[in-house]
Amino acid sequence: MITALSMLPDCIHVGKSIKCSFSNWYLLLNGERSNLSIMQTLRSDANFDVRQRLRKLLNIDCVRNKDRMAVDTVIKISSPEVVDVLRSVKLVVHDIIPERYRPTDDNKPGMYPHPVALDTDGIGNVVFVDFNPMTKKSRIIKARLHNPVNVVILKTELSECKSLTIASGICFVCQHGTDILCLGISRSIGVSVKTLKSKKQLQETAMKLGLSDEGTAESYPSDQDRTIYQIQLKEDGIGFAGNVLEIKKYHDDCYHILSMCLKKDLLYISWKGEEGRGGGVVFLDLVQGLTTRCFSNNTRDCSEVHGICPYKDGIVFADLKSRHVKMYKAGNITTIAGTGEDGCLLGSASHCSFGQPVAVAAENEKNLFVCDVQYGAIKLITGLEGTALFLSCLNKLYLAFGVKSKKNLLLQQTPAESILQIEECIEFLSKTFSDVKALHSLERNTNGADGTISQQTMHSSMSSLVDITSTTNPSYKPNLKSCLTTVVENLHSLSHVKQDLPSKLQYCRDFGNIFTEIVKRITNWSAYYFTKDSSYYPLPDSAINLNGIPKLKKPDTRSITPEDSKLLYDWAKTHGKCVRQRMVRQETTMYKCGTLPLNMYSDKNYEGSALVFNWQQNDENDSNDQRVDEEYDTDDETDDRDDEEDNGFVDNHGNT
Structure with a gap:
């Protein structure tokens, strides 16, 4: 018992x-x-x-x-x-970065203004690239799905890094004109040298493993030859060993490769033509080597595709110009989220809005993460079942x-x-x-x-x-109400009246009396108490009765003009954060509703800045993304004529 x-x-x-x-x-x-x-x-x-x-x-x-x-x-x-x-x-769109409800030192509006690529390891970590269009430098940032989301900067000052992927808990980052960077996300990579106390021990260990003590990073060929390569990786207990295989040359019209994803034996590729004309999505059959066109830009179903990722029985892509997240499946394109209006509205997927959705990543074929480069946001699209x-x-x-x-x-x-x-x-x-x-x-x-x-x-x-x-x-039929907090705590609290810390013997000996007293407290039983007149408290003498104390008259209610009401509202919104914030377990005064109206604590919406992708090449830099404060410019009329030209692809109906 x-x-x-x-x-x-x-x-x-x-x-x-x-x-x-x-x-x-x-x-x-x-x-x-x-x-x-x-x-x-x-x-x-x-x-x-x-x-x-x-x-x-x-x-x-x-x-x-x-x-x-x-x-x-x-x-x-x-x-x-x-x-x-x-x-x-059906689906909900929610911001995980920036944190709009509980801003922290590492996650608040404006900290990561231009996320351009992302991926997830599937076990609660999202890694994304924050690109600075002014300095042409990038940062690799990891976000852990806690509430609020914990954000850690892994690498900084990378040269025009705009693409990454995660496989087996390891993040592979592509940089412009340099090596492929490997980062351990949910697992460690490389050899631990904590036990090696001297340089001699380090050299001996490297010699046994057949490694050079001057460095082990390999350089990969440049992408200027416009070729798709496959790198077969294997771990040798120290790091990665790669074998580079050439798959296929780009088609002549595939001048800019925006994103790639692999689904079974099909390699899907989103691309743009020279100077940004044309473009769309094609897939390459890695077994047969045949390239097939899925859909093109500047059509009714797709304005301008950017990032793609495998999702369920098809692929999901970000339509940059129409501000939608869409799905391509068996030749049909459907809209998953977005109204097409410029904004950062959240909630139901059918009523939300984006600024510039450029990258998407899928998790477990149930969740989607989207980069909105204009508003500096990482959005989660998921179901609610x-x-x-x-x-x-x-x-x-x-x-x-x-x-x-x-x-x-x-x-x-x-x-x-x-x-x-x-x-x-x-x-x-x-x-x-x-x-x-x-x-x-x-x-x-x-x-x-x-x-x-x-x-x-x-x-x-x-x-x-x-x-x-x-x-x-097993045959006992308990009343589960007896296990509620009040009953349990009263039982144990009464057991500590006689001894603060009773032993097992004392608890067993007093259990009968304890239980009897508990029953008395929770049972309605009749008891009549009679007291003498002398036990009553006499009324004290007073100079004036309570009812005789004069009362202040309440002032009459008066209405104010709409102009004065707006003036008070603007003042409260600007100067309403003057309440002293007391921190208790990361719960400040502003999180305790009722202190002041919530509009006094609401942060201003982050305006954001759009990126205009300039596809023209020059000698100084192949990527000329410029930061502007205006919306994305529409393409000229030549785009429609370019779509009508023969691109040399085989469409889904077998026509060339």
């Missing part, structure tokens, strides 16, 4: 722990990334219907304050009404123990129905663990950084909710 008492589950704290994992990490639920900040984005959705429904169901404190350990918050975000709203949204199932699971857990808000009625359930609901919750959460382990071939325990809830929450708390009854008495 003592062992069972020490394992009494606390449903309230279990739900809070699960909610904290959901708040702090971008979890993988049904393969989709999910976080509390996405619900905050939906509460300010560009879609009026979604925004209106969620604002009626959730106050701002439910989604803004991620560290709030309140029961009512968990009940509200997991309510069936909120789940129904989430299921009505996994989020809806997760919140429904959390709602079942609380209903099984009878936890509800004051205004809602509780449906009476039998102990068997409650236990069944708990088992369904454990089954769903266990499936998320197994899916993540199978996806990344992991044998170790997973936690928030891997996209699952805490392992401690799963095994120590959730499992005990069912094991407590099955191990003690």
Whole structure:
């Protein structure tokens, strides 16, 4: 019995722990990334219907304050009404960089103004290239999917780096006119020299491995010969050994290669013609060596393709000029996200907007990351089915123990129905663990950084909710309300009245009396107390009665003009951040709703600056991307005539 008492589950704290994992990490639920900040984005959705429904169901404190350990918050975000709203949204677009709700020193608007390429390792890390068009230098930056996203700069001052890819946890970076750079993202590369104490030991080790002590970096040939190469890599325990193979020459019209991706035996290539004319997407069959055209620029379905990546049964591409993210599958092109308007609106994919989407990367064929180079943003496009199932699971857990808000009625359930609901919750959460382990071939325990809830929450708390009854008495039908926080804490608090730290013997000896006193406290029993008149407190003498104290008259209400109202609003928006910020666990005064209206804390929208890609070649530099403050200029009329010319490709219908 003592062992069972020490394992009494606390449903309230279990739900809070699960909610904290959901708040702090971008979890993988049904393969989709999910976080509390996405619900905050939906509460300010560009879609009026979604925004209106969620604002009626959730106050701002439910989604803004991620560290709030309140029961009512968990009940509200997991309510069936909120789940129904989430299921009505097919895809959501959410900013992970910059952080707009909880700015940090390494993640706030304006820090990474021009992300031009990105990729993900699939286990919670996104690597992207931030290009400076003024200095022609690039930075390699890693973002970890925490809330807020943790950002680390890996490399700086790279020469016109505009492309990278990640394979097996290693990032390969292409630079202009120099070597291919390899960076370890989710695994280390190279040999550890910490145990080598002297130069002599280093030289002896290098000699045994057949390496030169003057350096091991190899130079790769220049790309001026316009040829596609394949580098076969293998690890020799020290680094990488590469074998360069020539695949195929560029076609004459493929003057600029923008992006490439491999799907099975097909190599998809997005390209532009000389001086930026023409362009589109072709794929190269690596087995047969045949080049086939998928689609061209300046058509009804595609204005100007830039970045591409494999996604489900086709490819996803960023349409730079029309400001859409689209999908090509079996000869058909459909729009995934974007309205075509210039802006940075978030929320439902059908109502969001982009500035200049230039690069896309897919994760697990469920999530898309998009670079918006104009607004300096990394956007996440994902579904909400996994989020809806997760919140429904959390709602079942609380209903099984009878936890509800004051205004809602509780449906009476039998102990068997409650236990069944708990088992369904454990089954769903266990499936998320197994899916993540199978996806990344992991044998170790997973936690928030891997996209699952805490392992401690799963095994120590959730499992005990069912094991407590099955191990003690399988035929016993418990009332799970007896395991709530108030009952459990009152029982243990009364046990410490007699001894602060009772031993096991003392606890067993006093358990009967403790339980009897607890029953007395929670039972309605009749007791009438009679006191003498002398025990009453006499009324003190006073010079004046309370009702006789004069009251101040409230001033009459007066209306102000719209001009004065606008003046007050502008002043509050400009000078409203004068409240002293008290920091407690990264929770400042501004995150506690109610101190001042939220519009006083809202940051101004980052204007951003567009990049104009100049495709003309010169002797000084092959890439002349210039930074301007105007929108992308439209192509001239010759582009339409160029599309009508024969490019020498074979289209999907077999015509040349």
